[in-house]
Amino acid sequence: MPSRQLEKIYEPQAVEARWSQHWLDQGYFTAKSGAPAESYTIVIPPPNVTGSLHIGHALNSTLQDILIRWRRMQGRNALWLPGTDHAGIATQNVVERQLHEEGNSREQLGRDAFIERVWTWKEQSGNTIIGQLKHLGASCDWSRLRFTMDDGLSKAVREVFVRLHQDGLIYRGERLINWCPRCLTALSDIEVEHEQLKGKLYHIRYPLADDPNTFLTIATTRPETLLGDTAVAVHPEDPRYNQLIGKSIRLPLTSRTIPIVGDAILVDREFGTGAVKITPAHDFNDFEAGQRHQLPHLSILNYRAQIDPEGLEKAEVEPSLRAQLVELPVGKARTIVIEALQAQELLPSIDDHQMAIGKCYRCKTVVEPFLSPQWFVKIQPLADPAIKAVETGEIRIIPEAWSNNYLGWMRGIKDWCISRQIWWGHRIPAWYCTTCYPEVKQVEQGAGSSIIPPNATPIVGRTEPSTCPTCHNAEFIQDPDVLDTWFSSALWPFSTLGWPDETPDLKTFYPTATLVTGLDILFFWVARMIMMGLKFTGKPPFRDVYIHALVRDAEGQKMSKSKGNVIDPLTKMSQYGTDALRFTLTSMASPGRDIKLSEERIEGYRNFTNKIWNAARFILMNADGKTEALPFHDRPLIDRWILTRLNYVIESVNTSLENYRFDQAASQLYHFIWHEYCDWYLELIKPALLAGDTPEGRSTRHTLFESFEILQRLLHPLMPFLTEEIWQAIPHEGESIVIQAYPTSQKDWVDPKAEEAFHIIEQVVTITRTGRALLEYGPSKKLTLYGTAKDPNQVSQLHTLITYLEQLGRGELRVTEQDDWPTDHVLRLIVGGFTIGIHIEGEVDLKKALDRIRKQTQAKQKEATRLQGRLASVDFTAKASPDVIQESKERLEALTAELSLLSSSEQQLQRMV
RNA sequence: GGGCGGAUAGCUCAGUUGGGAGAGCAUUGCCCUUACAAGGCAGAGGUCGCAGGUUCAAGCCCUGUUCCGCCUACCA
Numbered sequence A: 001m002p003s004r005q006l007e008k009i010y011e012p013q014a015v016e017a018r019w020s021q022h023w024l025d026q027g028y029f030t031a032k033s034g035a036p037a038e039s040y041t042i043v044i045p046p047p048n049v050t051g052s053l054h055i056g057h058a059l060n061s062t063l064q065d066i067l068i069r070w071r072r073m074q075g076r077n078a079l080w081l082p083g084t085d086h087a088g089i090a091t092q093n094v095v096e097r098q099l100h101e102e103g104n105s106r107e108q109l110g111r112d113a114f115i116e117r118v119w120t121w122k123e124q125s126g127n128t129i130i131g132q133l134k135h136l137g138a139s140c141d142w143s144r145l146r147f148t149m150d151d152g153l154s155k156a157v158r159e160v161f162v163r164l165h166q167d168g169l170i171y172r173g174e175r176l177i178n179w180c181p182r183c184l185t186a187l188s189d190i191e192v193e194h195e196q197l198k199g200k201l202y203h204i205r206y207p208l209a210d211d212p213n214t215f216l217t218i219a220t221t222r223p224e225t226l227l228g229d230t231a232v233a234v235h236p237e238d239p240r241y242n243q244l245i246g247k248s249i250r251l252p253l254t255s256r257t258i259p260i261v262g263d264a265i266l267v268d269r270e271f272g273t274g275a276v277k278i279t280p281a282h283d284f285n286d287f288e289a290g291q292r293h294q295l296p297h298l299s300i301l302n303y304r305a306q307i308d309p310e311g312l313e314k315a316e317v318e319p320s321l322r323a324q325l326v327e328l329p330v331g332k333a334r335t336i337v338i339e340a341l342q343a344q345e346l347l348p349s350i351d352d353h354q355m356a357i358g359k360c361y362r363c364k365t366v367v368e369p370f371l372s373p374q375w376f377v378k379i380q381p382l383a384d385p386a387i388k389a390v391e392t393g394e395i396r397i398i399p400e401a402w403s404n405n406y407l408g409w410m411r412g413i414k415d416w417c418i419s420r421q422i423w424w425g426h427r428i429p430a431w432y433c434t435t436c437y438p439e440v441k442q443v444e445q446g447a448g449s450s451i452i453p454p455n456a457t458p459i460v461g462r463t464e465p466s467t468c469p470t471c472h473n474a475e476f477i478q479d480p481d482v483l484d485t486w487f488s489s490a491l492w493p494f495s496t497l498g499w500p501d502e503t504p505d506l507k508t509f510y511p512t513a514t515l516v517t518g519l520d521i522l523f524f525w526v527a528r529m530i531m532m533g534l535k536f537t538g539k540p541p542f543r544d545v546y547i548h549a550l551v552r553d554a555e556g557q558k559m560s561k562s563k564g565n566v567i568d569p570l571t572k573m574s575q576y577g578t579d580a581l582r583f584t585l586t587s588m589a590s591p592g593r594d595i596k597l598s599e600e601r602i603e604g605y606r607n608f609t610n611k612i613w614n615a616a617r618f619i620l621m622n623a624d625g626k627t628e629a630l631p632f633h634d635r636p637l638i639d640r641w642i643l644t645r646l647n648y649v650i651e652s653v654n655t656s657l658e659n660y661r662f663d664q665a666a667s668q669l670y671h672f673i674w675h676e677y678c679d680w681y682l683e684l685i686k687p688a689l690l691a692g693d694t695p696e697g698r699s700t701r702h703t704l705f706e707s708f709e710i711l712q713r714l715l716h717p718l719m720p721f722l723t724e725e726i727w728q729a730i731p732h733e734g735e736s737i738v739i740q741a742y743p744t745s746q747k748d749w750v751d752p753k754a755e756e757a758f759h760i761i762e763q764v765v766t767i768t769r770t771g772r773a774l775l776e777y778g779p780s781k782k783l784t785l786y787g788t789a790k791d792p793n794q795v796s797q798l799h800t801l802i803t804y805l806e807q808l809g810r811g812e813l814r815v816t817e818q819d820d821w822p823t824d825h826v827l828r829l830i831v832g833g834f835t836i837g838i839h840i841e842g843e844v845d846l847k848k849a850l851d852r853i854r855k856q857t858q859a860k861q862k863e864a865t866r867l868q869g870r871l872a873s874v875d876f877t878a879k880a881s882p883d884v885i886q887e888s889k890e891r892l893e894a895l896t897a898e899l900s901l902l903s904s905s906e907q908q909l910q911r912m913v
Numbered sequence B: 001g002g003g004c005g006g007a008u009a010g011c012u013c014a015g016u017u018g019g020g021a022g023a024g025c026a027u028u029g030c031c032c033u034u035a036c037a038a039g040g041c042a043g044a045g046g047u048c049g050c051a052g053g054u055u056c057a058a059g060c061c062c063u064g065u066u067c068c069g070c071c072u073a074c075c076a
Helices: A012-026 A055-073 A088-101 A111-125 A128-135 A151-166 A223-228 A284-292 A309-314 A319-325 A330-343 A380-391 A402-411 A438-445 A485-489 A504-509 A519-537 A569-576 A578-587 A599-621 A637-658 A662-684 A686-690 A695-715 A720-729 A752-775 A792-800 A802-809 A846-872 A874-879 A882-912
Strands: A039-043 A077-081 A170-180 A185-187 A192-207 A215-220 A231-234 A248-250 A257-262 A275-278 A349-360 A368-377 A396-398 A430-433 A476-478 A512-518 A542-548 A783-789 A811-815 A826-831 A834-839
Touching (some): A012 A128, A012 A578, A012 A720, A039 A055, A039 A504, A055 A077, A055 A512, A055 A542, A055 A578, A055 A637, A055 A662, A088 A111, A128 A569, A151 A170, A151 A485, A192 A223, A215 A223, A215 A231, A215 A275, A223 A330, A284 A368, A309 A319, A380 A519, A396 A402, A485 A519, A569 A578, A569 A599, A578 A720, A599 A662, A599 A695, A599 A720, A637 A662, A637 A695, A637 A752, A662 A686, A662 A695, A662 A752, A662 A802, A686 A695, A686 A802, A695 A720, A752 A783, A752 A792, A752 A834, A752 A846, A783 A792, A783 A802, A802 A811, A846 A874, A846 A882
Parallel strands (some): A039 A077, A039 A512, A396 A542, A512 A542, A783 A811
Antiparallel strands (some): A170 A185, A192 A215, A192 A349, A231 A275, A248 A257, A826 A834
8 A cells, every 4th residue: 555645735737637638548438339338428518619618618518527427437328429519600700800800801702712711710729619628627528529510410400401391391481580780691589689778769640641631640669661661550449540441641751652551460559659650571560460461561771781772762762862861771861761750840759768679699780670581490390299398207407497488488489590691501402493593693603592582492402403303404503591500509419429320329329318508598409409309310309408507707797708707717727726616616506596606616615625635645644554344333433423424425415416406416525525524534533543553543544545535436526636636546446536436325334323422522522612712722732621411321421432522622531420520610511411521720811701601691591582482382382293392392401401501600700700 | 568586694605395594705713733724623793685474383385565687578
């Protein structure tokens, strides 16, 4: 057994680098396809290739790593599959920004060169985050690293698209969609972030066509879209207006006349004036109303959200106004329109109004409803089974409260717009015949998808078609759009394992066990994985979805670069050690609550790592002594006690992890290691260790090594580096802690009597120390102590525990049958039926001691009074359970005894003062 | 507008079938006791947001209410 000297303070840096590399070299994280053990799979939420590790990743990855390391140690065939996401819009924006800085643009480069540029950049810096995950200790199977745009995954994407199209679940059509005028692409509904802000509600007078001196006043938040109005609506049952239905309005600022229609869905009689303009091309509600009344669409904005000259013409806007408006951004156009209306006295009032506007989730630009041809997934048939899977509990969402969120969204789900007018991503596998649709040739000049007629028939397939089924031509142009990034992410749990091929990996590791993610991508990602997984594999992609908290800064603000409140996990890792950061995040991962991360907390757990480190040093100091493994029941009292406690912690940590209560597991380990193992056990065994080669010493030494080794294994998933370093230094069997068995509780390691005995030690030692503190006797001052109890059994217990009590009480203990100790010069204290006396010697500030005793007396008196009141209550004695009554009685009895002794101590001190 | 969560010690948070209010950090006093001063020991500190209700008993259950946060939504 080698004795090894450890440094006085734990220095994580070198340790982490060494083990990190070693684990990879040994291939401990590589899962084996077809291995006999039951598999346990987690697929990583693939971080963006553009990204670097932020604190949210650190939390997310730490929790996954804990689960994976724990299951691996339990003997499961554990696979944690890593990878990255191409993150269409986000990545394209990053590279475009680079180009911009070089005075270049993607349009100048052209599509192919631009995509090549993105790939180059991806190869160069795309794996930054992978390296950072390794630093964190993430035990991913790096040999299976995937990327959403690698060949295998791209094949899966095409396969899914083609099959959905065959099933009639993908269609192309012209719809009003959310459009980002900066990214120049369509967005899905959930890619729009809504923001509350103070806006204005404009009241505008529309003259009736047959009576220009009579006006119908409407209310709107977007006066500039008036130019695109194609009707005005009132409520059909509104007596103020319903006689106007069927008549016409002269649309201000234009030479057009538009109808007045009745619409009970669109119009809320209580709101505004009860009359509303209908602009089908610029508002989702109006679009639907337009369909109900067969109104034309009149788009007055171009794809950059500027006033479109062609639109102005079609809208028959007054020529003088046209010149002012052409190509103006929508905001400025509003000002002009308002001025024009005011000039004609058509704008009687402007009210303040709370409203929500939508912003692009990638670039925060205000999105516009925009009419354009797009690809959609018909979602209802996919959503129904996905709803059922969660309702039946086939998929569990943890914490369960989020299930309602999921179900609510799924039940109201709308078709998913999956086409994006960007270049970086999976190109839509649809082609158009250049003979049938000659205009599509312009696509190659970069004109984009708007060139393709909305009702053109695409040929969808896994590869480019050879001949057109209509005209037998063989020349095609592929649809220029790419798929929403989340389309490929939705396939992640099975595409990464080889689907659509029936690979051994797919058979071994699918369905996966647990998905660990944040709430922010429940709809973007989780819901869609469930739908796609059920549709294409017939199985739910995972059993459990664990949703963890969002990490905020110490003030509770969302961390963001612009706010400058980002806590960089890598900095903290090098400052305090990776294990300290991991443990901090783990301990704060309580369900349903955001994490406000503070530096002090990390520092506190850094101290914890050091505490464990020093316990290891202490243990290694004793590594040369002889050991003897005795059967549990023959071991010394304290050994039996600590093993009983250890057994309990093993059980509770396992249970906590089963229930995804990472916070509980962390606090159970923290409390046990620090406050039971170090504070009491290591202190209590010192006499036995120092006594040299005695039977007790040999057994204790054995228990010490054994329990500490188990503790390292128990802690390993939470603190992988520290535990490996210590485990390698202490007596152990095996080559690495990573692949050792996770501790399980043992039936025979339970001794309630040892726990009782320890409880006596704890009580007596604590009261002795309290006495010392009262008298201000420092721990190094040896004292004469007395001990007795009313019950003779308790007295004999004191006798058996005398060595422990002397060790921690730091004095010579005289146990007597009764309190026949000197009346003066002994301070008497009572606890749990025991009376403890401390001999008063030397100069002591008795007044101070007296004050503090009085304070204690007061507190106890208060409690006693309350208990007396309760026991005197007739209702209580009649209705409370016998156990509760008994407990109260015992507690009061003990309090009374303590109080009487305290008062005699008080009198005694009074005499001495 | 709807839904959800939170409000407990100076700060950050636990508190799982309703019965003596807890932890970490910070703080006070004593102590470098031979693993650890990034430590040890002993303390101080709370009308559990507010108001009602159920109960012998409420941080916990019910009703209402205030403030904060999140999700969601087509009041133009």
